[in-house]
Amino acid sequence: MGAGASHSWLWFVDILDRMGFYDIHFINEGDILKEGLDRLDVLLMSGGDTFAIAEGLGAEGSDKLRSFINRGGLYIGTCAGAYLPLRSSMEFLNQFNFIDVKISNISRRLSESERHLFQKVACSSYGCDFVYHVAREDVLLEMVNGFKTDGKKEMTAPLYGGPSMLPSEDIEPIATYKGFTKKTKFLVEEKLAEKTLIGNVAVAKKSMGKGHLYIFGPHFEHPRYPEANRIIIQIILEESKERGTHPLKKEIPPPPKVSPLFFEELRRELSHSRMVAFAMEGSPLQWMIDNKWYEPEKIRVFLEVLWKRLRYLESGGEVDVDLQDPNGMISRLKGITDILRKMKKGIDRGEATNGLAEDLFPNLKKVTSDFLTIYFSRKRMESIRSQA
Structure with missing residues (x-):
């Protein structure tokens, strides 16, 4: 990624x-x-x-x-x-x-x-x-x-x-x-x-x-x-x-935990990003980034990966977070929402938004991979414990 x-x-x-x-x-x-x-x-x-x-x-x-x-x-x-x-x-x-x-x-x-x-x-x-x-x-x-x-x-x-x-x-x-x-x-x-x-x-x-x-x-x-x-x-x-390997490895020491409040804040900010991204869909725009064309619809591809897995993480109380700075993930998501709002205004005004898109998609990749790291860490631990 x-x-x-x-x-x-x-x-x-x-x-x-x-x-x-x-x-x-x-x-x-x-x-x-x-x-x-x-x-x-x-x-x-x-x-x-x-x-x-x-x-x-x-x-x-x-x-x-x-x-x-x-x-x-x-x-x-x-x-x-x-x-x-x-x-x-x-x-x-x-x-x-x-x-x-x-x-x-x-x-x-x-x-x-x-x-x-x-x-x-x-x-x-x-x-x-x-x-x-x-x-x-x-x-x-x-x-x-x-x-x-x-x-x-x-x-x-x-x-x-x-x-x-x-x-x-x-x-x-x-x-x-x-x-x-x-x-x-x-x-x-x-x-x-x-x-x-x-x-x-x-x-x-x-x-x-x-x-x-x-x-x-x-x-x-x-x-x-x-x-x-x-x-x-x-x-x-x-x-x-x-x-002689298996997709499920041996158990590793559990990483630090975060409280359910972390996911409440994550859900709130993710909701904001999804609403703005949805409002941008249907715009006849494309952005060239790394020799690949991106349309507004690609934005929600990343956001929906988080959204459909969020309830699973919320249901488990405290959750192991194998990240150096989990709160940095919230800050990054807030930054994504801010970029999206600027892009929406620019689109409505007929202004160029390619520079904003170049900033947006690397941040989407990062916040998505961080979220999935948390998600799969919990999935892995649950699977190992169920087989013990």
């Missing part, structure tokens, strides 16, 4: 919560550089801006990630998290190059007329070339090499800019792009979309040292696609079994 991360890491949160995986740590590039991977068995890298992620990690972060995988760690990357370890000559990305595979959705594979067409649709600069996107929403996938979901070889998952990989001896394909559905939204003519996707690798596995990388072009972690979710869960469970 650091530099370059979009909101899609919250989709992983929903999966892990539903499946009872509570030993969760939310880390950014700074944590990785400070040995933050040492306590992990699994690293989930979600969507966003691959270049910003790579730049934030740098050569030192790449070395940390390589060591994590080589010693037996499991890396699961979707969309931007899938692009990150692929071979590249681009600055920052060339510090990774864990997987020797090429992508089909890059402009050097297009004719001049096709290049001109794709420059008018969704694309991201890639040196002299650009990575382009041909379709959004549902795509049809075929499971290969013995992989199945609920006994079926076909499934659907949403595509939001993830890679289409060409076959390579360096990867084991898990799923390929097979076709489209009624829900597919084409960004170009269907024939060009077929040329770019169909038959190419959508999901792949790579062994590295004692560990593995699983990379997903489509968003298998999207909460509205339970079949796709089960593939991710299956991978985590099977890999954990091989390593």
Whole structure:
């Protein structure tokens, strides 16, 4: 949830919560550089801006990630998290190059007329070339090499800019792009979309040292696609079994507690933020942040993650809070409300609000991850005690 991360890491949160995986740590590039991977068995890298992620990690972060995988760690990357370890000559990305595979959705594979067409649709600069996107929403996938979901070889998952990989001896394909559905939204003519996707690798596995990388072009972690979710869960469970680990770790000393008054204040401020955010929805605005477009509707994606879990925390009296400064979380949320009110006024007056948005979303990420740290800490403790 650091530099370059979009909101899609919250989709992983929903999966892990539903499946009872509570030993969760939310880390950014700074944590990785400070040995933050040492306590992990699994690293989930979600969507966003691959270049910003790579730049934030740098050569030192790449070395940390390589060591994590080589010693037996499991890396699961979707969309931007899938692009990150692929071979590249681009600055920052060339510090990774864990997987020797090429992508089909890059402009050097297009004719001049096709290049001109794709420059008018969704694309991201890639040196002299650009990575382009041909379709959004549902795509049809075929499971290969013995992989199945609920006994079926076909499934659907949403595509939001993830890679289409060409076959390579360096990867084991898990799923390929097979076709489209009624829900597919084409960004170009269907024939060009077929040329770019169909038959190419959508999901792949790579062994590295004692560990593995699983990379997903489509968003298998999207909460509205339970079949796709089960593939991710299956991978985590099977890999954990091989390593003799389990999503629930041994009990740790309980952190400091906060009183129910903390959550009363949190609910009050969260209510204020939600009301302002709701009033902003429907505005024909987009903000470009870290090469990703954000709409007003994305704001409540973060806030609702807190809101729907708040009652659970309120119901338990005093709650363990594994944070250095829990009251700082309230202050940050008040700051978010203040930013939102300024943005709403700016929108009503027709003023530019991009600077405010650039301040808003990092704060939303931080307050959400802090809240979820409290939430999963309590969930983990309750689960351990119930099994004692």
